[in-house]
Amino acid sequence: MRVVKSLKILFSILNYFLKFLIIGGKEKNMPEAEIRYFTPSEANKTLPLVKQIVQDILNSTFRIKTIAEEKEGYIEDNQEVKGLIEKIDSYLNELNILGCAYKDWNFQFGLVDFPGIINGEEVNLCWRSDEDSIKYYHGIEEGYAGRKPIPADQL
Numbered sequence: 001m002r003v004v005k006s007l008k009i010l011f012s013i014l015n016y017f018l019k020f021l022i023i024g025g026k027e028k029n030m031p032e033a034e035i036r037y038f039t040p041s042e043a044n045k046t047l048p049l050v051k052q053i054v055q056d057i058l059n060s061t062f063r064i065k066t067i068a069e070e071k072e073g074y075i076e077d078n079q080e081v082k083g084l085i086e087k088i089d090s091y092l093n094e095l096n097i098l099g100c101a102y103k104d105w106n107f108q109f110g111l112v113d114f115p116g117i118i119n120g121e122e123v124n125l126c127w128r129s130d131e132d133s134i135k136y137y138h139g140i141e142e143g144y145a146g147r148k149p150i151p152a153d154q155l
Contacts, residue, residue, distance in 0.1 A: 035115050036099035040155050043114040043125050043134045046098055054102070054110040054129050057091045060084045061107035103144070111144060118154060125150070 038046075064084050068075050075081045095102050095112065104111040110129030116137060117123065123137045126147050135155070138146040 037122075038099065038114040038116050038125060040116070040125055040134050040150050043100070043116065043127070046100070046114075047127070047133065050095065050098065050100065050112055050127070051129065053091050053094050054112060057088055057102065058107060058110050058129065060088050060091070065107075118150065 061084075064075070064081055067078060067081055071078065092102055100112050100114045102111070103113050112127045112129075113124035114127070114134065115122070116125040118125075118137050121139070123139055125134050126136045126138055126144065127134045135150055136147040137150050138144065138148065
């Protein structure tokens with residue numbers, strides 16, 4: 001029963017989050033940016049800032065989940081939740097400006113991808129918030145499940 005209630009709360013959060021960003025949020029008329037490719041070394045240099053942004057995202061979503069549990073999933077009119085979602089949106093935008101992308105839409109692990117080139121192939125350098133540095137990559141279509149160690153000569 002607790003699992004069903006947790007799933008309902010999670011779906012409520014995701015539904016509200018998507019409604020806010022797609023329907024109720026600010027219009028995003030951002031020009032399509034040129035892709036910046038990172039070397040593993042360049043991506044690692046951004047990690048102090050990226051780590052803080054990701055921690056802010058995870059803290060904000062944890063607070064939303066807590067509020068949702070307290071309100072039994074009814075968060076649509078909650079002003080604190082609206083404020084937190086606006087903050088999350090700005091954090092995601094900060095990552096985009098840096099040239100990387102947040103990929104953990106369950107908001108549990110803090111996954112971030114950095115566009116890169118490994119062995120002449122376009123890939124995503126993949127970092128998870130519990131890792132000290134960027135050590136893995138995956139193909140564009142593979143996703144997290146396809147992570148492989150970055151070759152030592154390219155670290």
